[in-house]
Amino acid sequence: MRKSDSEQLKRILSEELAQSDDVEDREMKSGELTARLLYIKTLCDPQKVQRFVIVPFWDLQNREQYENFLLSFPGSQRGDRVDAITEKLLQGFLAVFLGDELILFEATLNNNSNTKEANVETAVQGPQDAYTEKIETNLNLVRARYQTPTLRVEMFVIGTISKTKIALLYDQDLVNPKQLEDLRKRLQNIRIEVLQAAGQLEKLIEHRTIRLFPTMMITERPDRTVHNLANGKLVLLTDKALYALIVPTIFSDFFSAMDDMYMQNMVGRFLQTLRYIGLVLTLIMPSLYIIITSFNPEFVRVQLTFSIASSRAAVPYPSYLEVIFMLLMMEFLTEASIRLPRAIGPTATTVGGLILGQAATQAGLVSDIMIIIISVVAISNFVIPVNAMSFAIRVCKYPLVLLSTLFGFFGLIVGLMGLVFYLSSHRTFEVPYVKMFRKERKP
Amino acid sequence: MRENRYFFYLVILNMLTNVVMFVPHVLLENRFGSGMMSAVVAVPVSMALLIVFTKQIQKVEGFTLSKMLQATFPTWIRVPFLVLLSAVWMTAGAMSVVVYTEMTRRFLSPETSSLMILTILLLLVIGVSYLESDLVMYGVEVLFIFVVPVIVFLLGKALFSKSMNWLEVSDIATHLWSLPDLKSVGAATFLFSGFVNMAIFGRHFPSRLKPLHYWMLGVMGLSVILTSFLIPIGFLGSFSVERYAFPWMSTADSMRMEFFFIERVVGPFLLLYLILSTLCTIVTWHVGCQLIDSLFSTPRKMRRVIILAVFSLSAVGMQKFLLNEHLMYRFTSNWLVIRLAAEFLLIASVVYGVRRWKKSS
Numbered sequence: 001m002r003k004s005d006s007e008q009l010k011r012i013l014s015e016e017l018a019q020s021d022d023v024e025d026r027e028m029k030s031g032e033l034t035a036r037l038l039y040i041k042t043l044c045d046p047q048k049v050q051r052f053v054i055v056p057f058w059d060l061q062n063r064e065q066y067e068n069f070l071l072s073f074p075g076s077q078r079g080d081r082v083d084a085i086t087e088k089l090l091q092g093f094l095a096v097f098l099g100d101e102l103i104l105f106e107a108t109l110n111n112n113s114n115t116k117e118a119n120v121e122t123a124v125q126g127p128q129d130a131y132t133e134k135i136e137t138n139l140n141l142v143r144a145r146y147q148t149p150t151l152r153v154e155m156f157v158i159g160t161i162s163k164t165k166i167a168l169l170y171d172q173d174l175v176n177p178k179q180l181e182d183l184r185k186r187l188q189n190i191r192i193e194v195l196q197a198a199g200q201l202e203k204l205i206e207h208r209t210i211r212l213f214p215t216m217m218i219t220e221r222p223d224r225t226v227h228n229l230a231n232g233k234l235v236l237l238t239d240k241a242l243y244a245l246i247v248p249t250i251f252s253d254f255f256s257a258m259d260d261m262y263m264q265n266m267v268g269r270f271l272q273t274l275r276y277i278g279l280v281l282t283l284i285m286p287s288l289y290i291i292i293t294s295f296n297p298e299f300v301r302v303q304l305t306f307s308i309a310s311s312r313a314a315v316p317y318p319s320y321l322e323v324i325f326m327l328l329m330m331e332f333l334t335e336a337s338i339r340l341p342r343a344i345g346p347t348a349t350t351v352g353g354l355i356l357g358q359a360a361t362q363a364g365l366v367s368d369i370m371i372i373i374i375s376v377v378a379i380s381n382f383v384i385p386v387n388a389m390s391f392a393i394r395v396c397k398y399p400l401v402l403l404s405t406l407f408g409f410f411g412l413i414v415g416l417m418g419l420v421f422y423l424s425s426h427r428t429f430e431v432p433y434v435k436m437f438r439k440e441r442k443p
Numbered sequence: 444m445r446e447n448r449y450f451f452y453l454v455i456l457n458m459l460t461n462v463v464m465f466v467p468h469v470l471l472e473n474r475f476g477s478g479m480m481s482a483v484v485a486v487p488v489s490m491a492l493l494i495v496f497t498k499q500i501q502k503v504e505g506f507t508l509s510k511m512l513q514a515t516f517p518t519w520i521r522v523p524f525l526v527l528l529s530a531v532w533m534t535a536g537a538m539s540v541v542v543y544t545e546m547t548r549r550f551l552s553p554e555t556s557s558l559m560i561l562t563i564l565l566l567l568v569i570g571v572s573y574l575e576s577d578l579v580m581y582g583v584e585v586l587f588i589f590v591v592p593v594i595v596f597l598l599g600k601a602l603f604s605k606s607m608n609w610l611e612v613s614d615i616a617t618h619l620w621s622l623p624d625l626k627s628v629g630a631a632t633f634l635f636s637g638f639v640n641m642a643i644f645g646r647h648f649p650s651r652l653k654p655l656h657y658w659m660l661g662v663m664g665l666s667v668i669l670t671s672f673l674i675p676i677g678f679l680g681s682f683s684v685e686r687y688a689f690p691w692m693s694t695a696d697s698m699r700m701e702f703f704f705i706e707r708v709v710g711p712f713l714l715l716y717l718i719l720s721t722l723c724t725i726v727t728w729h730v731g732c733q734l735i736d737s738l739f740s741t742p743r744k745m746r747r748v749i750i751l752a753v754f755s756l757s758a759v760g761m762q763k764f765l766l767n768e769h770l771m772y773r774f775t776s777n778w779l780v781i782r783l784a785a786e787f788l789l790i791a792s793v794v795y796g797v798r799r800w801k802k803s804s
Contacts, residue, residue: 297550301706409710410554411558413717414567417586421571421725424582435581435587438446 010097012293017089021155022139022167028057032064036097042139042153043092045109053094067098075106089148102425108138120387121221126262130220135165135239140239141222143168148227150174159195165239166201169225174232179429183234183247198243199388201236205247212395214388215428217249224258239260248429254389255279278383283397283419285373285380287404287412288321295320295408307369314364320405322366326374327401329356331394334378437439448657449580450497450641451555451650452587453726454660457637458667459594460554460723462691463542463716464535465775470672471631473686474615481623485631486665490657493638496790497652499797500645508642508793509737514803515796524792525734531785533732537758538775540564543720545768550692551713561762564721565755574745577647577728583722597712598670599697604698604700608746614681617675629780636786668677685686688768712795728754 002353018025019038035057053075058064070076079085079095079102085198089095092108114137118130120255126194131138150172158164166187183205189202196199202216219225220243229244235247247252255275260268262340293312313339333352337345356374360366377397385389396419403411427435472480500506544561547792552560571579601607604790605606641650659758675690678697687693705711732750765771 197561218549285611296710299710305706321614407555407560407563410547410552410555410563410717411715412565413714417721418567418570419581420585421567421574421579424585425574425578427570427578432578432581434585436584 009080009082009085009102010036011247012037012103013085013095016086016149019172020153021150022143022153027056029049030058030061033057033061033063034099035066035092038089038097039094040089040092040108042136042141043090043109043143044094044107045092048107048109048274051253052109052301054430063098067101067103070096073105073174076116077104078102079104086148086149090149092144095114098348102238106264115141118221120335121219121224121257121385123221123257123259123262126258127221127223129222130239131222131242131244132257133240133242135167135237135334136224138222138237138244142225142235145222145226146171151229154184154359158187158190158192158201160258162191162194162196164241167237169235169237171229171232174230175234176232176429179234179248179431195238196241198205198236198238198241198245201241213251213392213426213433214386215244215249215256215426215433217253217386218243219246219386220244221258227258227261228318248431250431251423251434254386255384257385262277273384275330275385278380280415281394282377282393283400284412284416285325285377286397287400287415289370289373290319290323290401290404291408291412295404299409308367311367311369315367316364321399323401326356326360326370330378447650447652448646449584449611449644450638450650450652451660452580452584452636452646452658453640454635454776454784455495455591456583456587456719456723456726458634458664459591460539460716460719461634461667461671463539463720463723464633464779465542465544465693465772466668466779467634467671467675469776469779470773471629471675472623473627474672474676474681474684475618476703477616477621477624477627478672479619480621481627482631482762483619483665484623485628485634485668486661489626489632489635489664490661492632492790493635493660494657494785496638496793497641497650499653499793500641501649503592503800505649506797507646507676507737509734511793511796511800516792519623522738524788525738528729528785528789529734531651531782532727532734533754533757534778535782535804536568536727536731537754538759538778539727540568541758541762541765542716542771542775544762545676545771546689547713547717548691549689550696553716558759559763565758566720566726567721568724568728569751569755570746571725571753572732573744574729575647576644576729576733579609579725580644580648583604583726586718586722590715594715594719597659597698598674598698599714600708601674601678601698602670603696604678607674608680609677611681612673615676620764622695626776629783632783632786633658633779634668636782638724639786639789640730642789643733653768665704717789728797 003101005168014025016069019039020040022040022042024037024039024041027034028037052420053070056069057066060069071078075093079088085095085102085104088104092106093109094105096103096105113353114134115129115132117128120130129141152170152172154168156166156168158166162280168183168187186205192200193206193245195201195277198218202214202218203211206215215226217228217402222244225246229235233249234247257271260271262421292300292305293308297309312319312322327354333349333356336348336352340416357371360367361371381390381394384393400412400415403415405411405419407414415436420434424432424434446467471484472478473481481781503511509525512525516524540561544557544564547560548555548557571582641648675684675687675694678694679687679690681734684690690711692709695712696707696709700706728751731754733742734745735750738745761774765774
């Protein structure tokens with residue numbers, strides 16, 4: 001390789017890659033001998049780099065010897081073409097410039113033994129890796145799945161006490177520069193002492209005071225992250241926090257599981273439709289019960305009205321009390337089973353389920369149909385795949401219950417319209433939160 | 444179609460709310476005279492207006508009515524003209540909620556006071572209409588996608604229902620050959636007048652309509668106007684149809700769903716029209732308040748809210764003033780004619796303004 005070539009190569013490589021904060025560009029000099037190392041820290045094993053590249057450089061002191069030493073490892077090779085070298089670097093190779101020569105040394109870090117299986121967002125058929133609590137490992141997981149030189153990593157430190165490391169990832173070619181600038185500014189403006197979770201970071205980035213619906217997705221799946229990066233979104237990784245934040249996220253993103261993408265497209269569509277049906281059911285079922293028993297019993301066919309009325313015959317108070325009582329019991333049960341230690345959890349659900357399901361109806365405190373409705377509400381709420389959204393929807397049904405208690409069907413419909421427009425009035429990073437028929441880039 | 448769909452939403456929204464705006468009433472009143480002909484004549488008339496308007500605004504990149512008026516008309520014409528236009532728009536939205544309130548009190552929740560119903564609807568409308576145009580539109584789109592298929596299903600159900608008496612319909616259809624009158628044409632052209640909302644929405648959702656789209660709109664409009672005119676006749680009889688206060692509600696109430704857990708069609712029909720008429724009010728008031736807001740140099744959220752509050756007060760006043768559906772009917776049918784005139788005026792000003800604007804720039 002000629003000298004000018006090698007200079008050009010160095011420049012191109014450092015221009016292409018060095019804008020990311022996890023790229024290491026280091027020069028070593030000992031006597032006559034100089035070497036320059038260029039590699040992506042998160043993809044390379046620091047042990048290997050130290051033992052086989054840096055230490056021998058000081059021991060051998062002779063260029064030819066050192067070169068032969070490096071080339072003697074399996075996987076090592078001489079590089080000359082820029083694109084081939086970039087590709088190798090993105091696979092976890094180390095570029096060692098020795099004068100005009102360039103040697104690629106394999107130092108790939110494999111994190112397979114460190115990662116755990118995803119257990120919050122599970123997938124039936126798909127990658128099972130989840131993020132860990134270490135940001136370096138997480139960066140490695142993303143880098144390994146997104147091998148382009150346009151992927152940029154910027155590091156921030158947030159928290160005056162916790163000094164939490166935050167990595168901002170994006171694809172240089174696909175990202176919307178305005179959003180990027182906006183997010184950078186918001187990150188720089190954060191003033192906090194202790195930052196410990198991705199959700200906390202989300203709250204700090206958002207400006208609104210009243211927040212119900214999530215506008216950023218918290219995910220533990222590297223494959224979801226990579227998919228979103230390929231769609232031009234921004235990703236924030238937080239050190240010691242297990243989860244990644246995807247910015248900006250809109251309403252419909254919360255209704256897609258990664259499985260949808262891995263299945264046949266019709267199956268994926270079907271599953272998404274199911275989730276929206278679940279959304280509608282969990283929102284309106286309690287209100288419908290109140291309306292049909294107390295406001296407009298003539299609305300449904302006579303047989304149904306009779307069967308509801310007969311199952312409610314023993315219940316001594318108005319329907320809205322019944323609904324609120326049962327909804328609250330269901331929320332208590334859900335909360336209790338989430339926060340309890342694993343060993344006690346099943347006991348709580350069994351006791352609660354038995355008492356609510358059987359004893360309450362036999363005692364004439366609630367009707368049988370109410371029990372069915374409550375279980376429909378609970379189950380269809382869990383159909384929503386992303387937790388943050390599922391929790392927001394849980395909150396949403398109470399205003400609807402209130403409105404239908406006061407105004408019947410009219411209140412319910414007005415409440416639903418209000419909900420739709422409340423959602424559509426959001427913008428996250430200049431992206432409208434609700435927009436139908438939006439095209440997504442195929443990765 | 445991807446970008447033109449917003450234009451279609453606006454037009455179809457108006458087409459479907461005609462039932463609330465007493466359009467079938469006006470036509471039914473003249474069913475043995477000019478009704479049929481007026482319904483048919485309204486299609487070419489309003490399609491001509493629609494085509495001229497859309498062609499003109501397509502000529503200018505990022506067209507807004509206020510910008511055009513500012514560039515081509517002196518202030519003493521521009522300000523009263525915009526105020527007049529927004530008053531017409533305001534009345535459209537106000538009538539749609541006031542009439543719907545009356546319907547709801549009669550058919551859905553007779554115990555709730557109409558002022559309460561109106562207040563809740565108005566609060567929702569104020570809370571939505573002041574938003575930016577694109578955000579309003581995205582919400583409208585979601586509800587629209589839910590509502591319209593069901594409405595189309597119900598209309599189809601009515602068409603193929605056994606209770607539909609086609610003999611009565613064909614009787615009315617023979618009255619085609621009579622001169623149309625202004626009132627009926629004014630009513631029937633309301634179906635298409637959704638396109639004027641593009642004066643505001645056009646900036647965020649520019650449409651590029653092709654001849655096929657115009658044909659689609661024309662056919663759709665003709666079929667909607669004929670269904671909303673003729674189906675009540677088929678169900679209620681050509682003579683007795685005029686005895687109903689809300690012929691469409693009674694028509695819906697005479698339909699039955701055999702295989703669903705809701706039996707009477709009137710229930711879902713009312714709820715769907717609750718959504719449609721509220722959407723109509725949201726859209727028209729959004730346009731109305733944006734027009735007034737555009738008189739000032741910088742747009743302000745707070746100002747739009749105040750404008751909408753004034754609109755709401757006048758809607759409440761209208762409800763106090765128009766006590767029953769007869770008064771509402773008389774008021775609305777006259778307003779429909781005024782609206783047609785205002786539409787002509789608007790389009791004339793757009794044609795003139797766009798030409799001068801292009802010449803000057």
